[in-house]
Amino acid sequence: GTVTDKANAMPLPGVNVIVKGTSRGTSTDFDGNYTLELSDGETVVVSYLGYTTQEIIYSGQSRLDVALVEDAAQLDEVILIGYGTTTVKDATGSVESVTAKDFTRGNIVTPENLLAGRVAGVNITSDGGRPGASGTIRIRGGSSINASNDPLIVIDGLPISNDNVNGSRGILSTINPNDIESFSILKDASATAIYGSRAANGVIIIVTKKGRDSFSADIDTQFSFGENFNEIDVFSGDEFRDLVNSQPINGTTLDTSLLGTENTDWQDEIFRNTVSAIHNITLRGSLFNALPTRFSFGTTRQEGALITSLNERRNLSLSLNPSLFDDHLKINVNANMAFEDNRFANAGEIGAALRYDPTQPVMDGNPDFGGFYQHVDANGLVQNGTTNPVYNLVFRDDLGDVNRVFGNINLDYNFHFLPELRAVLNLGYDRSESRTSIEARFATQDNVSRESSSAFQERTNESLDGFLTYTRDLGDFGFDVTGGYSYQRFANSGSFTGNILDPQAVGDNFADPDVVLIGFFGRANLSLYDKYRLTLNYRRDGTSRFSEENQWGDFWSVAGAWQISDEDFLKDSNTISNLKLRASYGLTGQQDIGARDIFLRRLRRGRPDSVFQFGNVPIQTLLPSALNPDLKWEETSTLEFGIDYGLFNNRISGTLGVFLRTTDDLLFDAPVADGSNFTNNIVQNIGSLETRGLEFSIDASVVNNDNVNWNLNFNATFLDREITQLAFGQDVTTGGIGGGTGNFIQIQREGEAPNSFYVFKQLYDANGSPIEGAYADLNGDNIINDEDRYVKENPYPNTTLGFQSNLNYKNFDFSFNLRASLGGYIYNNVNSSRAQYELLQDNAVLGNIPTSVLQTNFQRTSDVIISDLYIENASFLRMDNITLGYTFKDISSVLKSLRIWAGVQNAFIITDYSGLDPEVSLSGGSPGVDNTIFPRQRNFLVGANFKF
Amino acid sequence: CTDDLNIIPNDEDTLLADEAFANEAAYKQLLAGVYANLALTGTDGAGSSNIQGLDAGTSQFGRVLLYLQTLSADQMIWSYENDPGTREIQRNIWTAQNPLILGMFSRSHATIAFANNFLNETTDEKLDSRNVSAGVRAQIVNYRAEARLLRAMSYYYMMDLFGKANFVTETSGINVVPPVIERPELFTFIEEELLAIENDLIDANQNEYGRVDKGVAWMILAKMYLNSEVYIGAPNYDKCLEYCNKILTSSYTLATDYKHNFMADNNTNSATNEIIFPIVSDGATTQNFGPTTVMINGSVGSLEVNGQEVGVTQGGWGGALRVRKQFADLFGGGLFSNDDRNTLITANRPIDITDISDRDTGYIIQKYSNATSTGGFGIDLTFVDTDFPLFRLADVHLMYAEAHLRGGGGTLATAVDLVNDLRTRANNPNLISAGDLTLDFILDERSRELHWEAHRRQDLIRFNRYTGGNYNWAWKGNGSNGISIPAHFDLYPIPNLSLSSNPNLTQNPGY
Structure with missing residues (x-):
């Protein structure tokens, strides 16, 4: 017979086929075929890792073909962890x-989006709809304030840097999602x-797809068609004329x-419907049969929604995945090349489009500006004020050409004389x-009206990395120990020319x-009776970011798990098929800050435009740089309790976890006594941040029979962060x-969440109706000044929810993903800095403003910009995507299957937020501040997947 | 190979000390760094800054000084009140959170730290160990005196604006919380330092343009003594007059044209003999958002669009700066219609500013310019070539007259002549006679001569016209016609961030 994967009819090699109650058995070959002699009435057990085991009673057939169904919650499913593997059952930490x-x-262009809404505690947000841009990944909201909050990403054992090069759309934007086999997400200190x-x-451990012995080929193709479905309401040309005349x-x-x-809608002019293709x-197979x-x-x-914006990759x-010496030596060689070509469109022009006079045409034939309209005076000189955003986009060719090569060689050797010992390099x-x-x-009055750089x-x-693992199973007691060494070096260098058409501009290396x-x-x-497990971790780490005295840190964790469902009183339960209690505590470190050599006494030369003059002759300057020789590791401790559960033969399964995470010695930019350093603010180890969280997930196989297979996943994360x-x-x-220059809207304050909004209380x-410039005198001193500002909400959601449904009915498949974010707030900087009547005067010309001004009738930006009026609830529910597909199976001996599908991405969003999109960037210096967003489009997708 | 953890900088512009001082030219470059902190905000362009807590460009020394000494008084209005801190400064409603006040406190202390670093790198011990040549060592004697002068000058401004400062010298350790000294100790320290270095400084008006010399030390002493009653409650007008005389008898001369002091070539035209110490600015090599860049771009009118005349973009900054009524009135009455110092532009503008954001109201002036005295223009349309005249001889003329009137000695005839020298230079035929020379006259004449040069708050305090209700100007105390402000506003508050980082600092009374 042949064993295949029920989902795609592909043959499964290496499947165990055993006669129940005997030692007779075999396994399938590369094409899924097996041969076995059987007698009537014998039971055949067909099992394969990650699939539901099937038992079939033999009744004299000449062939016994089996289609295995993948099991979502197999306890022996292998999970990658740091420097090794474990199984769902054996894991003591929070690993998903x-x-x-x-x-x-x-329309998944970058890999992290494969995880969007999928895992409790993992939040992925983009800062808008820039084509090809990587999102920001936050696991449990991040443990730092000024140091990095990015998770460590390990691709096939290679930990990558979280810094990308200029001209790229992000660190993951060069990685093809199609090459990814799986993710492991390690959350607690044990893991x-x-x-x-x-x-x-x-x-986040990413495993890429590997070679197989049997030949197969896949062709995937998809097209997506994007459209904008929302815009910021500004006055139309006619409305604008009425308003100005009033x-x-x-x-x-x-x-x-x-x-x-004219009646020009400048947003229509700078945005477009887009077409994208992936x-x-x-090809998989065995070269030279070996x-x-x-x-x-x-x-x-x-294509990007903003005209001219483009991402190509x-x-x-x-x-190459050979095995040598009877599988004692496994070799994995992964080599990847990515070529990214971007044209960036200046997102600042979105603001210009909101601002540009809607009574003017896009083009008027002015030869000075390629036929585009500009505000010019009688002498043809550009007038002070916003310039034509379409012109600015069309005449700005901002290109990024990125080539990336990455890969690794992994040698995994099982000692011949000591099979319990394994060495990995x-x-x-x-x-x-x-x-x-x-x-x-x-279009400028400046003498430099072009840029070339x-x-x-x-x-x-x-x-x-190299490590040794020794595994031993002594009946009731089993253990494995691992020890190793890791070395990593990151380098970054480059040069820029400055604007070569500007004699005053300077370049630099x-x-x-x-x-x-x-x-x-x-x-x-360590494991005892296969029910009680203990994991101990230790790591001693050195970083070049700190001085010799402080560069080493010691990190560790201890975790235990109790497999209750294997205890006698539950072992035979028909309801509870899996129940595991986990507890862990540990300490991890952080050193990823901008400063790389602040512990060294350095002198910095002034750039050629930043030198001094003695006797009217430029003289090079030398300035000592900020110095902190005492910097050391930021330390995060996490205490976690978790329950992994499975019900009804694991048709329902999931996890419930609570954790308390405390970060001490925060690497924090804090003031230093004036005069005692060469700045007033340096990164120091000061401060603590606490995160309390609860994570819950449930996977349910609602229906699972020959015709219908319906799986649901729901996950919820509750987070509370406090400085x-x-x-x-x-x-x-x-x-x-x-x-305004240098305004701020947020505060870091003890007892509050990071980046809490700090505003005046509107009267x-x-x-x-709000009274312009009238604020509550909160400290009662009869003066309204900075001391009357108060904390109102913060940008971070306290609840995030994800919900997926995957339904297969015969050859149809239907799935959707819903994602919700609740309790976060947003500062509507679009309204706060634009929706005031005085801005109808745009320097020497007229400028448009949002129609929300009609609700406030505010006159002056400076009187209202810090008002709490602009703090809005950013909660939303988004239908990330809906997909419907149909698979044609066994089409010919060559083409094994063909799936065609169609879908809608970003189908709808439900929110009270008055701006364009409540999901704004939650990273960077101004999280939760909406200052015009690069719009996320609604995409309609069609695709086909051919398997040969 | 854990030794790999001990890295060194890779950038060609970042040097370790040993590497840097292998080249003897580094000592002058390190001194230039101390000076540069007055003109630049960082090492990597006008948007970079070595202090934080406020906008990089705004943190330039001369700019925050201008805000604290001029914008906070009766001569200037900044239209864009959404620029943080400006509203509170110009309406006299500031708090310890104000970023501009932080900028002044931190920027000045950074100069102190850079000066201390220079002194530490040029000890005899270090110079011996590096085998520095005799020729360079001889120059280092001057350099060290200049570094100490710049440090003393920073303490002078701290004494004037805050009444106290973190006391850090070359013997203080890095990141060590320093002691705090207040006005009496500051006064003594500055005085002793300036006297101690006098012999090591180059003679007045003899150093390279842009560097300090004896004239600058005398100038600071003269100003300290003039304001001595404010600082230490005891008069020192005789000493003020003594140091004014030292300057007046040196080789300084008034520029041939008042406007030369404020033009793009004030580093080469006749103003070089009047300017005692400039904050250097250059559109190519020393780009900054300092006081001259701000005042030249900012004083381009919203109605006049007169940027081309002063060598910047036509619209400039759209009318960012205007003057208050009380200042404009000083040029009223017909006596000053043709006075060169009167650069008011009044056509189609009401004198009153009832709404600060309305850039079409209030007069504008055209004092500073990025044009040269020979008809050319500065090299860049935003970053001006015009140096900021921090100290200049005309101020000494008026200080002499004031010190004389306040009992510091000298002669009335000299005082009158010195004042009339300024009027004559300004082509104003209305000279004064001995009977006209009163303290009130001097206060007004100082404003006519020295407006927008970062002296006004100090002058008004010395004349007891700043806080209280003796003199109310438009928008003082947040009233459009001006209201009294409490006496504690004679000092600025210690910025919150600075206060928090030094437990020895205490907040000034009233804040």
Whole structure:
């Protein structure tokens, strides 16, 4: 007979086929075929890792074909962890594995989006709809304030850098999602401590697809069609004429002769419907009948909603996976090349489109500006004010050309004379180089009205890991121990020319100090009666970011698990098929800050435009740089309790976890006594942050029979973050906003969430309308000044929910993903800095403003910009995607199957937020500040998947 | 190979000390770094800053000084009140959270730290160990005196604006919380330092342009003595007059044209003999958002769009700066219609500013310019070439007259002549006679001569016209016609961040 995967009719090699109650059995070959002699009435057990085991009673057939169904919650499913593997059953930590069948679908251009809404505690947000841009990944909200909150990402054993090169759309944007086999997400200290130094924000292990012995080929192709479905309401040309003629600015008379006769919707002019395409070809098979190999080639072309914006990428991936010496030595070689070509459109032009006079045409034939309209005076000189956003986009060619090569060689050797001992050596290399250039023309009065500049950047990341694992099973007692060494070096350098058409502009070469990380690690897993488990982790890590005295840190964790369902009183339960209690506590570290050599006494030369003059001759300056020789590791401890459960033969399964995470010695930018350093603010180890969280997930196989297979997944995360200590108890202002130079809207304050909004309390008149510039005198001193500002809400959601449904009915498949974010708030900087009547005067010209001004009738930006009126609830429910597919099976001997599908991405969003999109960036210096977003489009997708 | 953890900088512009001082030219470059902190905000362009807590460009020393000494008084209005801190400064409603006040406190202390670092790198011990040549060592004697002068000058401004400072010298350790000294100790320290270095400084008006010399030390002493009653409650007008005389008898001369002091070539035209110490600015090599860049771009009118005349973009910054009524009135009455110092532009503008954001109201002036005295323009349309005249001889003329009137000695005839020298230079035929020379006259004449040069708050305090209700100007105390403000506003509050990082600092009374 032949054993196949029920989902796609592909043959399954290596499946165990055993006669029940005997030692007779075999396994399937590369094509899924097996041969076995049987007698009537014998029971055949067909089992394969990750699939539901089937038992079939033999009744004389000549063939016995079996189609195995993948099991979502197999307890013996292998999960990758740091420097090793475990199984669902054996795991003592909070580890979640997401494999291809669970990936979020849709127009997935970068890998992290495969996880969107899929895992409790993992939040993925983009800062808008830029084509090809990587999202920001936060596991449990992040453990730091000023240091990095990015998780460690490990691809096939190569820990990658969280910094990308200029000209690229992000660190993951060069990686082809099609090449990814699975993710493991490590969340608690038990799981992450083995990665010590970089693990405080969790770890994501990415495994790419590998070669197989049997030949197969896949062709994937998809097209998506995007459209904008929302815009910021500003006045139309006719409305604008009426408004300007009504002279709504107190004390200022607008020059109505500046009004034109057109009705231009500038947002329509800068945005477009888009077409994108993704194509992948994958070949798997055995080279020379000995070398399992996978090769893939993918292309992606994505247009941005903003005209001229484009992302193109080509990926080549090769994986060689030979085994030698009777499988004693397994070799995995992964080599990836990515070529990314971007044209960036300046998102600042979105603001210009909101602002530009709607009574003017896009083009008027002015030869000075390529036929585009500009506000010019009688002499043809550009007038002070916003310039034509379409012109600015069309005449700005901002290109990024990124080439990335990354890969690793992994040698995994099981000792011949001592099979319990295994040695693994992993060598990794990652190099990105980018060439960026800008050719632009501006409509300006400045004497430099063109830009021509280029830049080069190169980042490399070299790594070496080696470890030994000794595994022993002594009946009731089993253990394994692992010990190893890890070395990693990151380098970054480059150059830029400055605007070569501007004689005053300067170029420069730059080179960051290298970052070197070295670690020694060990782990012991102990198990007793296969029911009680203990895991101990230890890692000693060194970083080049700190001085010799402080560069080493010790990190560790201890975790235990109790498999209650294997106890006698539950073993035979028909209801509870799996019940495991977990507890863990551990310490991880953080050193990922911008500063790389702040412990060294350095002198910095002034750039050629930043030198001094003695006797009217430029003289090079030398300035000592900020210095902190005492910097040391930020430390995060996590205490976690978890329950893994499975009901009804694991048709329902999931996890419930609670944790308390405390970060101490925060690497925090804090004031230093004036005069005692060469700055007033340096990164120091001061402050504490506490996160309390609860995570819950449930997977349910609602229906599972020959015709219908319906799986549901729901996950929920509740997070509460609070700053418990700051330097000297002092508030730190943060969160820069548009409107004014250097304004801020957020504060770091003890007892509050990070980046809490810090605003004036708006007063309202009897009709409930806000009174312009009238704020509550909160400290009662009869003066309204900065001391009357108060904390109102924060940008981070306290609840995030994800819900997936996957339904297969015969050859149809239907799935959708819903995602909700509740309790976060947003500062509507679009309204706060734009919706005031005085802005109808845009320097020498007229400028448009949002129609929300009609609700407030505010006159002056400076009187209202810090009002709590602009803090809005950012809760939302988003239908990330809906997909419907149909699979044609066994079409011919060559084409095994064909799936065609269609879907809608970003189908709808439900929110009270008055702006364009409540999901704004929650990273960077101004999280939760909406200052015009690059719109996320609604995409309609069609695709086909051919399997040969 | 754990030794790999001990990295060194890779950037060609970042040097370790040993590497840097292998080249003897580094000592002058390190001194230039101390000076540069007055003109630049960082090492990597006008948007970079070595202090934080406020906008990089805004944190330039001369700019925050201008805000604290001029914008906080009766001569200037900033239209864009959404620029943080400006509203509170110009309406006299500031708090310890104000970023501009932080900028002044932190920027000045950074100069102190840079000066201390220079002194530490040029000890005899270090110079011996590096085998520095005799020729360079001889120059280092001057350099060290200049570093100490710049440090003393920073303490002078701290004494004037805050009444106290973190006391950090070359013997203080890095990141060590320093002691705090207040006005009496500051006064003594500055005085002793300036006297101690006098012999090591180059003679007045003899150093390279842009560097300090004896004239600058005398100038600071003269100003300290003039304001001595404010600082330490005891008069020192005789000493003020003594140091004014030292300056007046040196080789300084008034520029041939008042406007030369404020033009793009004030580093080469006749103003070089009047300017005692400039904050250097250059559109190519020393780009900054300092006081001259701000005042030249900012004083382009919203109605006049007169940027081209002063060598910046036509619209400039759209009318960011205007003057208050009380200042404009000083040029009223017909006596000053043709006075060169009167650069008011009044056409189509009401004198009153009832709404600060209405850039069409209130007069504007055209004092500073990025044009040269020979008809050319500065090299850049935003970053001006015009140096900021922090100290200049005309101020000494008026200080002499004031010190004389306040009993510091000298002669009335000299005082009158010195005042009339300024009027004559300004082509104003209305000279004063001995009977006209009163303290009130001097306060007004100082404003006519020295407006927008970061002296006004100090002058008004010395004349007891700043806080209280003796003199109310438009928007003082947040009233459009001006209201009294409490006496504690004679000092600025210690910025919250600075206060928090030094437990030895205490907040000024009233805040």
